[in-house]
Amino acid sequence: MIRTTCLAAVTALVATAALAHHGWSWAEDQLSRLAGTITQVTIAPPHPTLLVEDAQGTVWTVELGNPGRTQRAGFVEGTAAPSARVEVLGNRDQDASQARIKAVRITIEGRDFDFYPERIPPGV
Numbered sequence: 195m196i197r198t199t200c201l202a203a204v205t206a207l208v209a210t211a212a213l214a215h216h217g218w219s220w221a222e223d224q225l226s227r228l229a230g231t232i233t234q235v236t237i238a239p240p241h242p243t244l245l246v247e248d249a250q251g252t253v254w255t256v257e258l259g260n261p262g263r264t265q266r267a268g269f270v271e272g273t274a275a276p277s278a279r280v281e282v283l284g285n286r287d288q289d290a291s292q293a294r295i296k297a298v299r300i301t302i303e304g305r306d307f308d309f310y311p312e313r314i315p316p317g318v
Contacts, residue, residue, distance in 0.1 A: 218285065218296065220287060220288060220289075221284075221285035221286065221287060221288065221295075221296050222285050222286050222287070222288050223285070224285070225283055225284065225285060225298065225313075225314075225315075225318070226283075226284065226285065226286045226295065227281065227282065227283055228246065228248060228254060228256070228281070228282040228284070228295055229248065229249070229279070229280070229281050229282070230246040230247050230248040230249065230254065230279075230280060230282075231246065231247050231276075231277060231278070231279055231280070232244050232245070232246055232274055232275070232276050232277065232278045232279075232280050232302075233245045233246065233247050233253060233276055234276060235274055235275065235276065237261070237264070237270070237271050238261075239260070239261050240260065241257045241258060241259070241260060241261075241264075242258040242259075242261060242264045242269070243255055243256060243257055243258065244256040244258070244274070244280065244282075244297075244300070246280055246282065252293050253293065254282075254293040254294065254295060255293065255294045255295075256280075256282050256284070256294075256295055256296075256297050256300070257294070257295070257296045257297065258297055258300070258309055259297075259309035259310065263309055263310075264309060267307045267308055267309045268307055269300070269307045269309075273302070273307075274302050278302055278303070279302070279303075280300055280301065280302050281300065281301040282295055282297050282299075282300050283297070283298055283299040283300075283301075283314070283318065284296050284297040284298050284299070285298070285313075297309055298310040298311075298313045298314055299311075299314055
């Protein structure tokens with residue numbers, strides 16, 4: 195009985211941590227746009243990321259989808275490099291002091307990479 199209770203507690207903690215990390219609870223509900231220049235590309239778990247400098251000189255962390263989702267969107271190693279211009283459509287961090295956005299779509303040189311097409315309203 196104690197073993198089953200401990201196992202259930204550990205399972206609940208792991209599931210809660212996974213949901214907190216992979217969820218959208220930290221992000222605003224509305225979509226925002228960000229334009230800038232890529233300064234760094236990282237294609238590595240848990241989430242590939244871009245660092246993007248906007249026109250004001252702020253460097254943003256742009257989280258892409260998980261590695262599988264990112265690859266299915268067509269964004270793979272070598273797709274983008276530092277100095278490329280990028281437009282990001284995504285959900286900003288609710289904490290305005292954090293320059294972080296979870297991308298649902300990025301556009302590089304006119305090519306769209308849709309990581310979460312189900313979150314993109316029609317016509318956007």
